[in-house]
Amino acid sequence: MAATSSSLSSCLLRDGGLGPESTKCYNAKQSVCGSAKSLSMPSRLIRHSMEAGSLSSTRSPARCCSAVETKASPLFTLGKKFHLDDVIEAQQFDRDTLNAIFEVAKEMEKIEKNTPGSQMLKGYLMATLFYEPSTRTRLSFESAMKRLGGEVLTTENAREFSSAAKGETLEDTIRTVEGYSDIIVLRHFESGATRRAAATASIPVINAGDGPGQHPTQALLDVYTIDREIGKLDGIKVALVGDLANGRTVRSLAYLLAKYENVKIYFVSPEVVKMKDDIKDYLTSEGVQWEESADLIDVASKCDVVYQTRIQKERFGERTDLYEEARGKYIVDSDVLNVMQKHAVVMHPLPRLDEITVDVDSDPRAAYFRQAKNGLYIRMALLKLLLVGW
Amino acid sequence: MAATSSSLSSCLLRDGGLGPESTKCYNAKQSVCGSAKSLSMPSRLIRHSMEAGSLSSTRSPARCCSAVETKASPLFTLGKKFHLDDVIEAQQFDRDTLNAIFEVAKEMEKIEKNTPGSQMLKGYLMATLFYEPSTRTRLSFESAMKRLGGEVLTTENAREFSSAAKGETLEDTIRTVEGYSDIIVLRHFESGATRRAAATASIPVINAGDGPGQHPTQALLDVYTIDREIGKLDGIKVALVGDLANGRTVRSLAYLLAKYENVKIYFVSPEVVKMKDDIKDYLTSEGVQWEESADLIDVASKCDVVYQTRIQKERFGERTDLYEEARGKYIVDSDVLNVMQKHAVVMHPLPRLDEITVDVDSDPRAAYFRQAKNGLYIRMALLKLLLVGW
Amino acid sequence: MAATSSSLSSCLLRDGGLGPESTKCYNAKQSVCGSAKSLSMPSRLIRHSMEAGSLSSTRSPARCCSAVETKASPLFTLGKKFHLDDVIEAQQFDRDTLNAIFEVAKEMEKIEKNTPGSQMLKGYLMATLFYEPSTRTRLSFESAMKRLGGEVLTTENAREFSSAAKGETLEDTIRTVEGYSDIIVLRHFESGATRRAAATASIPVINAGDGPGQHPTQALLDVYTIDREIGKLDGIKVALVGDLANGRTVRSLAYLLAKYENVKIYFVSPEVVKMKDDIKDYLTSEGVQWEESADLIDVASKCDVVYQTRIQKERFGERTDLYEEARGKYIVDSDVLNVMQKHAVVMHPLPRLDEITVDVDSDPRAAYFRQAKNGLYIRMALLKLLLVGW
Secondary structure (H helix, E strand, O other), X not given: XXXXXXXXXXXXXXXXXXXXXXXXXXOOOOOOOOOHHHHHOOHHHHHHHHHHOOOOOOOOOOOOOHHHHHHHOOOOOOOOOOOOOOXXXXXXXXXXXXXXXHHHHHHHHOOOOOOHHHHOOOOOEEEEEEOOOOHHHHHHHHHHHHHOOOEEEEEOOHHHOHHHHOOOOHHHHHHHHOOOOOEEEEEEOOOOHHHHHHHHOOOOEEEXXXXXXXXXXXXXXXXXXXXXXXXXXXXXXXXXXXXXXXXXXXXXXXXXXXXXXXXXXXXXXXHHHOOOHHHHHHHHHOOOEEEEOOOHXXXXXXXXXXXXXXXXXXXXXXXXXXXXXXXXXXXEOHHHHHHOOOOOEEEOOOOOOOOEOHHHOOOOOEOHHHHHHHHHHHHHHHHHHHHOOO | OOOOOOOOOOOOOOOOOOOHHHOOOOOOOOOOOOOHHHHHOOHHHHXXXXXXXXXXXXXXXXXXXXXXXXXXXXXXXXXXXXXXXXXXXXHHOOHHHHHHHHHHHHHHHOOOOOOHHHHOOOOOEEEEEEOOOOHHHHHXXXXXXXXXXXXXXXXXXXXXXXXXXXXXXXXHHHHHHOOOOOEEEEEEOOOOHHHHHHHHOOOOEEEEEEOOOOOHHHHHHHHHHHHHHHOOXXXXXXXXXXXXXXXXXXXXXXXXXOOOOOOEEEEEOOHHHOOOHHHHHHHHHOOOEEEEOXXXXXXXXXXXXXXXXXXXXXXXXXXXXXXXXXXXXXXXXXXXXXXXXXXXXXXXXXXXXXXXXXXXXXXXXXXXXXXXXXXXXXXXXXXXXXXOOO | OOOOOOOOOOOOOOOOOOOHHHOOOOOOOOXXXXXXXXXXXXXXXXXXXXXXXXXXXXXXXXXXXXXXXXHHOOOOOOOOOOOOOOEOOHHHOOHHHHHHHHHHHHHHHOOOOOOHHHHOOOOOEEEEEEOOOOHXXXXXXHHHHHHOOOEEEEEOOHHHOHHHHOOOOHXXXXXXXXXXXXXXXEEEOOOOHHHHHHHHOOOOEEEEXXXXXXXXXXXXXXXXXXXXXXXXXXXXXXXXEOXXXXXHHHHHHHHHHOOOOOOEEEEEOOHHHOOOHHHHHHHHHOOOEEEEOOOHHHHXXXXXXXXXXXXXXXXXXXXXXXXXXXXXXXXXOHHHHHHOOOOOEEEOOOOOOOOEOHHHOOOOOEOHHHHHHHHHHHHXXXXXXXXXXX
């Protein structure tokens, strides 16, 4: 297990799956502190010239890197290096990459205090640049960094960052912050912000949620949790419950589940917040079985995972009547637990209000706090992979 | 001196003193990160079953643990372990526990940079979860943790914590944060919040002030400061001056002083903010002498400690006339100093406005900044005791 | 290179240059944590007695310390110690001190992860006390401290510090915080706040900007950047462009440039924000050539450095018409680049809006992000000098 990443990084990104705007080829990038030299020639230009050269256009929905062609062969054979540049969106990960990340995450679970493993990232500095507050996510990343011996520069609310308030562009902020740190964890209120940041930065950038867009580390920890709890990802049945229209969590999860074989997905949601057609069409095109149902009890009795989500009041505006109607419709309670199989689990991205009743918490099948903890291991794994490599 | 706490912890809590609702038996609790297993069976349930079993009811005002019976014998004899689970309220500490904490605090004063002692908590992670800002207290805890080699996850204002804003319960937040850290320092705006948090968490919780309720580490550092400055706690005379009705500081201090022999307390306060009867009755019932006086000069000449407090404007609402009348009434200035004994000291929980004049600062008897510094040692001691044990 | 500073510190401050109110003699001060003893006799009193004794009055514009007389001889001869107590204002530094700081900063550029150098400040604790947010500056200081192995207590917005909100004086806050840390980095909204803090504290204080007053570390990093980019400071030509009336950056830079030989300064600014007479008079008195010009292209073709600044909207109040007129007047774009010499550079204190067009960024002569990075090295150097000495 090499401690440093290959300088000749290969692009693992394949078919992003969702059409032209979501495919992107992740090219080689220096993974440690940009030198003065690299600053005088922005990495975005270096990339541009590479893209224009040996690589196919990023606009093409086709596979964009030659490395992709090796998909069929085992990924981590001797001498082959796995390299991750940035974490931008769930679609960026293929099945092999997911497996690799999960393997590292499992190692992370075993790291104990004051062992060499707990000092793996000693000397590295992570900047958490949060343009909107998200204490849960921020603490999870910061804990991950510190559990590996790394250090943190923290910003609870960078939106009030005087420079942003004065009109500085995100790109300029990133170029300043990359001079102070080795990796940037970005939370932003605008969709696509992380992609822009990653295009500018000469150090790795992780998307910790960008507006209505992506929250890829949440998607990763969800799939990881299913793997840890159920023991497999192929052949599983998953109920997605609650707000399926607005929740980026369930949308990302659906994308990732489509990478596994023989998965069946049930959508259980109030009429006003039904899963949108783009996801349904995508699942169909990928050969994933899905079904809509209004009967949570029936669905719960069949599934390995009941993934509950919060109905987001803020999406209903002044229509609080619609909100009240929607929120009470599908509650996971002891009745649901009673029909669930012994090995099945209840998951939730948190925070929860009353869509899972508190009496469910003490059942071993209530996996949501373990799920939150898995976020720590996934983030430890990503930080390790981005900073010191596979 | 064992580096790890006994797994068979004994409950040191005795009669809390203030009736049924303040007594509580602190039971065994895992001191490091809850495993997935413990999460699937909440510690609150584990405790409940224990309480129903071998231990007497927590509702009984009687001594609740057998360990209490050993009070007369020396506490730290060979082979006996001292174990602290949480720091919730001043009443939780008996005289022996206070002595033990002070002994550790004195050791903390001697710790120097880059010695093994300064790395005592290396690998441990403290989360400061502050639902209302209190920079002084937060920095004191964070400094304490870092002076012992520990690391910190910080939250300056968790009330804006997006999850809390979205309606997440404190209990759910605690269950998430306990997955990221080894100890939680909680500041909350609601009385009793720490008790609820401690009942949920599988890791230690320290109360850093919960609304009008408790601020036990302040009470501990006050008593520690008297011990350090005067050299004893039995037989001392203490003047409590200023806002005695609203200040939780002076109320907690009165409780703790009652644990010592032959203490005399003087109350000196404007009529509108007099000490309430519950404390007076408690002191009387504990055999503590107390007296109200309107003559600060006379009282100051007799006392070992003049404990001044700020008249809190926010308690007067629109009656600024009453506030103005109250605040100017008892000022500690050079006239007060002149009558004080040579060995006596002036204390103040800080911040001070003009209730102690600035010219007092340069007198060696002005102990308030030393008192603030003692807060560091007390918090270092508590963190040590909670994380690695006696 | 001694690891600890001399206990017999010498005062390096000479003629502050700008008349009585700016001269100050920096006396000996304990550099590590005030003991309880020192707290009982405030350092301000110790200083006062020293000033009244062996040292001349701080009110005198004349050289105030005998050590100053050694100016002509080399500063760092064997056995001589260089000691810095606080960083308060740009005028505090003479040419020798600047050279010394720059020499240390250059060493800082070479420090690599996990080398002994990167642990130089292990065990030291820096408190960043920011009364107004300035994420850029805060992260730069915190990164500097952590790159040297030190730890940080952070305050993003101390103005909401409950104590300050309750009316606590800055002095009282400082006396509390000095008990928790080894060095204080202060950002304040009031001019002179750092000087007051330094007069109170028994630990070093660094000014990270105090209102319209000073921002000395910015001035240092500007001069350092010129030295690094151009290779010299004597005989250079510098254009100061943009808001010269309100920008403390350009004012401080002008002061510092006056310490070098044969410097020529060009002022290029809209009429409403012209450089004020005090600076012009000062430059004249120091024998520095300066010239006002309205022709940026002409000036840019002659200069080694084009130092662009942002027109600060907030200074114009309701006169947005004047603001709009001023902001578009002098833009650094490809036309300006085209006339600039090959070795010349464009600098900017950041954040920039559109006063430098984005297409300039990719030119090697765009030095502003390197300049921001240099802030890291300068702050590392200052922390090292203040905490462990030369």
